[in-house]
Amino acid sequence: MNSPFILLNYKTYAQGTGKGAVEIAKACKAVSEESGIKIAVAPQLPDIYRVASEVELPVFSQHLDGIGAGSFTGHVFGKCIKEAGAVGTLINHSERRLTLAEIEASLKAAKEFGLRSVICTNNVPTTAAAAALGPDYVAIEPPELIGSGIPVSKADPEVVSGSVEAVAKINPDVKVLCGAGISKGEDLRAALDLGSVGVLLASGIVKARDPKAALEELVSLI
């Protein structure tokens, strides 16, 4: 089996801001090396350069706009996050929703700048639609379970297995992540058993008293 992929989104949690962004990335690197499991982090945009410069770990952006160089004040430009050290980006996170046209434009920008793409979705039909666009990953996250501590892989296994099935029919090159409420080893194990290749998670690790110990527990059943 290929290594599962764990993508840790820092959101705007205070613990994952500034210096904390680097400390959590160091914990991720240590656990990735100990376990052999691929771990990447998505800090806030102004922390991308800092984290990527100080820790040898894949860094993702939390968002990317489908714009190019020019008159786009306040937008997130693919070239800029790439040069800051990002290797990929979330697109359409539940807390940063986009229109379908914007999702397609963001994905195009990600491809243009060689950034890996993770399109977030909220149910099986939107996962199917996202897969049709051809990102590297889709990440299925029922919004009601985000930050709840109730793992999607246990509370709503059908949305994960249904997404895996839908994506396999539409574009088998697209890999499926799942997220929302994932924090324990058994949640990750269940997510993989449902056919996803990994998880997108946040609060269970970023807000943990000891993020390294929480990560070690997360990968303990792999």
Ligand SMILES: O=C[C@H](O)COP(=O)(O)O
């Ligand atoms: O990007 C991460 C997801 O929104 C899941 O967040 P959570 O692990 O805090 O439920």
